[in-house]
Amino acid sequence: MGNDKIRLGIIYGGKSSEHEVSLRTALSIMKAVNADRYEVTPIYVQLDGSWVKGEAVAGQLPEKIDALRLMPGDKSIVSSDNGQEVIAASKPASLFGIGQQVDVIFPVVHGPNGEDGTIQGMLELANLPYVGTGVMASAVGMDKWMMKTVFAQTGLPQVKYVGLLRSQWEKNQDEVMDKIERELGYPCFVKPVNMGSSVGISKAKNRTELAHALALAAKFDRRLIVEEFVEARELEIGVLGNEELITSVVGEIKAAKEFYDYEAKYKGAGTELSIPAMIPEHVAEQISEVAKTAFQALDGSGLSRVDFFWDEKNDKLYINEVNTMPGFTPFSMYPMLFQAAGVSYSELIDRLVQLGIERHTDKQRNIVDAEELE
Template sequence: MKIKLGLLYGGKSAEHNVSLQTAKAVIKALDLTKYEVHPIYISETGEWARGTQLEGPVEDVKKLQLKEAGEKISPVALNSEIFPVPGNSESQTKDEKLDVVFPLLHGPNGEDGTVQGLLELLNIPYVGNEVLASAAGMDKVMMKNIYEQAGIKQPQYVWYIRSQWEKDAEAAYENVEKNLGYPCFVKPANLGSSVGISKCEDRKSLEKAFVEAFEYDRKIIIEEGIDGRELEIAVLGNDDPECSVVGEIVPKAGFYDYKAKYEDGSTGLIIPADITKEQYEEIKNVAIQSFKALDGSGLVRADFFLTKEGDVLMNEVNTMPGFTPFSMFPMLWQESGLSYTKLIEKLVELGIERHEEKQKIKHTF
């Protein structure tokens, strides 16, 4: 019997378009002899729509927005056994129920634990990290605080909320200059795909970066610039995660920004990276340590700096990394012997496995 798989994509986020590209790629890779694929689209304003079962790849991402063939739904309609839909017969409820949902959402309102919490309440199996890991992994400040507590080495950082900055911007700039210096990076705390990130070389660029980052979040983080190589490793699993080979990012511009990632291809990717066996083991061990510190499940991509002195520093993890065939996470697994199609199947298996484990928990006393 085929697995009824709901693909959840789009989202009320600045990374909406990235999610559409991810959904298009996953649909193309899925084995339709194993899966019934049901598209679920979230618009940029937060409206939900469910499309009819897909019979093949979707070439135009505009069709994924379900403006013609989509039925607007309430999110709770994804499990009408728990939240009955008026007028639905028992047979309709059975037909509509999904076996598992794959949230292909990036950024706030999707990767941050909100949708994961909804799926938990609906008791629907889903792929990827649960509420805690998703929320902490999305918020760079919380993530780094957890890693500091876990003793994981990472670059120095400071952070601000908007009201704090508005009360005394000068003190904020002076604090950055005193504790981090230049160059430094200013980032929204809860966003990915390098949206709203700036590299700062002086006070003028720092002031501009604060303004831009606060357009995307009420909380921002400022990190010291590290003179080193940018390395990434993919983690896959639940309680006993495994790691891929390590890849290296070689930005041709100042840093690996949104344009370099998705538009002009001005970045070199080296897979596998030219590192020693000892360096690989250290990166792998820290990646697994960081995955477990967040209580991760399914997947993360862990990003590191390797300094000229040979120090391995954790930069961050991404709990729903870019997932097209040309994104780093699938490419790392491809080089490790796991194809894009098999990677998707493995993630679906892990999502179902984690859900079945949670069904053993007692909810009465």
């Protein structure tokens, strides 16, 4: 393979309920990268947490998701340096060993143990450039409770919410539900704090449904959050950049179900997407500005999708959340929003890779030895 190609490692899979989502994202990226520019190394994190590395390839990328479920000893045909095809086997891997074989990492491990700053921290320790937000922004962006705390401190408009621990729910269920009814009322949304892709989220319309919703959310996390319901349109926008930011067009989610859940996000499920959203210009401008403010408040970098509620009747906008590693599946909003803004899928990947490299290069300017100041 030519030495002028960017050696791109894609980490996918992961020990979370979003494992399948991650595989879909990884496959989409692999099929979209320009083989003349990139040498791709697949790095699979199995459901048990073990890591497997496939051989680097510049062409003949996998066509089906099952091909991404690497196991040690899996055989694949790859292109050698002289252009010949050779058979190579996947093998167990560690991030620190991989560091010598790639120039930049694109981590697409969604949910806990991936999107929450854990993999980002390992990449920082390995001193590897990577796509997306850093440790703090990833962690805060994944933690809905902490994210809302940052939004409140920044003065961003958001719906009322109640945060609680699983232990509080288990010890005194009636007291917890009384508090929620008193402060939020019905209907309301119950969510695990540290989950993505709408996993474990329920809409509760009465006390019985609230009890079921809290019990479900408690299966996924020790920290829970309950949000008030507002009659509103669901709008989303993409943010791209490190310090100089651009935003995509605004898109709208019109879920066939009562809310945009996992099935709707990744399997279509009758959901209608409107890109661009049919909204007044002043609302689109406000969404763009608030999205950039939220991104900067988290110290975001690379990419994020920012979700909003717009109460059309009262012309009130509420920020819902920032997703620091949105999916790249055929049903994913982020790439479609930028496609509508004139940035193709392949170009988007190119920009994200360059932003990751630029961020890493900038960080190398930091003095780490105080004696250098003397």
